[in-house]
Amino acid sequence: MERIFNFNAGPATMPLVVLEEAQSELLNFRGTGMSVMENSHRTKEYEAINSEAEALVKELLGVPENYRVLFLQGGASTQFAAVPMNLVSADSHADYILTGAWAEKAQKEASKFIKTNIAASTKEENYTRIPRTDEIKVSKGPAYVHLCSNNTIFGTQWQSFPDLGDVSLVGDMSSDIMSRRFDVSKFGLIYAGAQKNLGPAGVTVVIIRKDLLEGIPTNIPSMLRYDIHAKNDSLYNTPPSFSVYMVNLVLRWLKNNGxxxxxxxxxxxxxxxxxxxxxxxxxxxxxxxxxxxxxxxxxxxxxxxxxxxxxxxxxxxxxxxxxxxxxxxxxxxxxxxxxxxxxxxxxxxxxxxxxxxxxxx
Structure with missing residues (x-):
């Protein structure tokens, strides 16, 4: 069968060699006699996939030691709510930089739970550009400043990330993670749906600084709590195992290709x-x-x-x-x-x- 060129924004094209590798072991994963989709997430075979995927994310991005990598369900859109619920206390707030539709949606979702402030926006210019650093007006003492690193709908991208001092950045990097190098330490938390640059739909990667795992409210749903997922190495519940497996293959492909x-x-x-x-x-x-x-x-x-x-x-x-x-x-x-x-x-x-x-x- 002849392959076509898939320019879809997501789910997006995947490396052919990765698809072929998955195909070759689809029915018998590493001698287990069954597919990885049939394999229990409590087996040593799946735990090896999970561990290798976390290690490869850290290696490729140069993630500092004081961060965890989590593999969660619900897509990046679930993180629009999970981030403020985990990181913002009742007497605090968060800032949002609006550069497109997904940044808007993140801010609107957060506003259901917390007070939000618009630190910068290029909406009046139909999102033709990214705000300059001098246009970003951070409020007093926000829990974080949220940005979307790349905007799939309008075709804009942060060329470099702003230095906001002691304020933690939170980044939605769903559409450009693993496409270039950047300083992870500028961010307190990064999240990215896999279906554009990492693998198939079904899993979201979250990179979170360890100190942010402390003091997370206990009155939010367990499935949205980063500390619970970190404590259980992303295995608190049945994970999207096949999606994580595919992400691991894509990460290997990236490493093997420079x-x-x-x-x-x-x-x-x-x-x-x-x-x-x-x-x-x-x-x-x-x-x-x-x-x-x-x-x-x-x-x-x-x-x-x-x-x-x-x-x-x-x-x-x-x-x-x-x-x-x-x-x-x-x-x-x-x-x-x-x-x-x-x-x-x-x-x-x-x-x-x-x-x-x-x-x-």
């Missing part, structure tokens, strides 16, 4: 090819994000008309490239080029863009 240094280089190469095509199209293709805020993961752009955008998406699909239609809330077009998108896929898209313009310009 780690984040090489991943960052590959991602930049793909993005430059597509952005150059947009910039050199004499206005035919119009990027949404300002150049200093452009995402290396999600490239958003428009054509002269919505009819042309629909035609572009249809014809691209016919050429073996799917998922290029923009998010339903904003329209336009979007190419998601996560770690597993090959250079060949980016080149195929660039060639198609040039031909499409020549025929329809």
């Amino acid at each position: 780690g984040l240094v090489a991943a960052e280089k590959r991602n930049a190469e793909k993005a430059v090819l597509i952005y150059n095509t947009i910039d050199n199209s004499q206005g035919y293709y119009r990027g949404h994000a300002l150049k200093d805020s452009r995402s290396l993961m999600n490239i958003t752009f428009r054509l002269p008309s919505e009819d042309l955008e629909k035609k572009f998406a249809v014809e691209a699909t016919q050429q073996g490239m799917i998922g290029l239609k923009g998010h339903r809330s904003v329209g336009g077009l979007r190419a998601s080029i996560y770690n597993a998108m090959s250079l060949e896929g980016a080149l195929a898209l660039v060639d198609f863009m040039k031909v499409f313009q020549s025929k329809n310009g």
